Amino acid sequence: MDIIYTLWLRNVKRYIRSKSRMLGSLGMPMFLLLVLGFGLNSVVAIPGMEQGYVGFIIPGIISMSVLFTSVFAGIQIIWDKQFGFLKETLVAPVSRLEIMLGQTFGGATTALIQGLIIFIVSLFIGLQISSIPGFLIAIVFMVLIGLSFTAFGIAIASRMEDMHGFQLIMNFVIFPIFGLSGALFPIDSLPGWVRYLTLLDPLTYGVEGIRYGLLGSSQIDPAISFVVLSGFTILMVGFGSYLFRKISV
C-alpha cells in the first residue's frame, strides 16, 4: 500500500506543478462546451431535456476531459521510459503490480480533478445538479472512467517505444471513443447500426452514468452503466498490469 501511495503521490505532485498542462487540457473541453453548447442550444431540442443542449452535453464534456487526461496520464510512462526514471522504479524491490496500480490511481486522480474543474465551470454557465447523491454518483463514474482509461494508456505505453505513435493513438483510438460515446448526441435517436457502435463503446456508459447523476435522467439504466463500466475497468486494469509486467527498458 505504501508503494502504491508513493507512486500516486509522485503523479499528483507532478500534475499540480505543471500549470501549463492543467490549463492546456482545459482548452479543448471549454471550447466545445461554449461553442457547441451555446451555438446549438437554440437549434437543437432534445426530448425530455429541461436544461437544453448545453445541459445535455455538460456530462459529455466532463467525460471527455476525464478521458483525455487519464489516457495521457497513462501514456506518460513513455516519458519515464525515455528519460530513464522508469528504471529507478523497476529496479527497486517492489512488484510491478504495485507500480502499475500506483500509476493508475495517480492518473485517475488527476483525471478526476480535471473533470471536477469542468464541472465547476459548468455550474457558472447554468448547470443545475439534481441532488447531492446524484453528484456523488457522477463522481463514481468519473473515477471509473479515470481508472479504466489510465490503465488503457499504461497498456499502450507498455508496448510503445517512443511518443511517435501518440498522435496515431489519439486520432484512431481516443477520438473515436469520444465521438461514438453519445457525449454530444442522444443515442436513442441514432439509426440502428450506429446505435450498436455506441453501445460497444465503454465511454457511452460513463457518459450516461454521469448524465444520470447530474441531470437525474439518462437513456441507459444507471445500474447497467455501472456494471458495464466496472467490468471494463477491471478488464483494463488486468490488461494494463499484464502488459506492464512485460515492459523492458
Add this chain to the structure above:
Amino acid sequence: MYAITVKDLTKRFGDFTAVNNLTFSIEKGEVFGLLGPNGAGKSTTMAMLSTMLKPTSGQASVNGYDILKNEDDVRKSIGIVFQDPSLDEELTAYENMDFHARLYRIPKNGRQEKIMELLKLVELDDKKDNLVKTYSGGMRRRLEIARGLLHEPKVLFLDEPTLGLDPQTRNHLWDYIERLNREKGITIILTTHYMEEADKLCNRIAIIDKGQIIALDTSQKLKNDIGGDVITIVSPEKDSLYLAVKALPGIRNIEVHDSSITIGLQNAEKHVAQIVNMASEKGIPVDSLSIHKPTLEDVFLHFTGRTIREEEASSKDQMRMMHRIR
C-alpha cells in the same frame, strides 16, 4: 567472501552475443572496473547483475544471492547509478530521495535524517528544495549517487558515472567514490571507457571487448605486461623498421599497428638514440617518435590491437546527452 561471483554469464540478442561466457569474482570492499569501448557488453553485464535483464545462460550471485532465484534480495543489496539519467526532473532533490526511500521501505523515523545526511555528503543539502531540472550535470550525478546509497547497499553499481561531465566535476566525483569505498567499505563495480578513471579508482580492472574479458588484473600488473616503457614511432616504412628494431637487444615487446609501431622496453631513454641512429643508417624515414610510461590505453592496444575510441553515438544517445547537458 565474495561480493559478486559470475560464472559463464552469457547474453545473446538474436544472433548477436553481447556478453560471452564471463567469469570473474569481486571481493568485498573492492573497487572493480569493467573497462572497454562502447558496445563491449559492460552495461549488459551490469543489467544482468542488477536483475534488470535475464541472462541467456550462466550464473551470478550478488552479496550471496542468486540473481535469478533471489531477485528481491539482490535488489535490496545493490545501489545503482545508471548510465543514463534517471531522476524525476519535475521533483526536487529531496522529493527524489524521499521517493526512493519509500520504494525501498526505509522506516519513517530516521528517513529524513538519512536523506539529509546523504545530501550533505554530496553537498546538495542547501539546494534540496530546488527542482532537479535546474541542476547541472554534475549535481544530477551526485544526487543519483546519494540516492543509490540511501538504502545502505552492500554493492554499488556505477555505470559510466562520469560520462559527459567536465574534468573538474569528474575529479570531484572520483574523490567521492574513493571516500565511499574507504569510509563505508562498500564494494563498487564500475564501468567506464575512460582509462584514467579505471586507473585512478579501481583495485582490479577487467578489460572487456566484444563481450569477453581479455585481461583481468591490477592496473600496475596490466601495465607491466607491456614491458617497462613504451616508444611509439610513426613511419611510412613501418615494416622494415619493425624488422630492424626487432634485432636490437633489450626489446621486450614490439607490435605493428595501422600507422605506427609500439615498442615495449626498459629504460627507453637510453635506447632512443640507438633506434634513431639505426633507422637513419638504413635510410628509414621517421615521422615522429614518442616515449611514455605505459597507460591502460597501451594495455588495451596490446591486448586487442585497437585503440579505445568513442564510437559514434546513436541518435538516441545524442538526444539523451543533450538532455543531460541541458
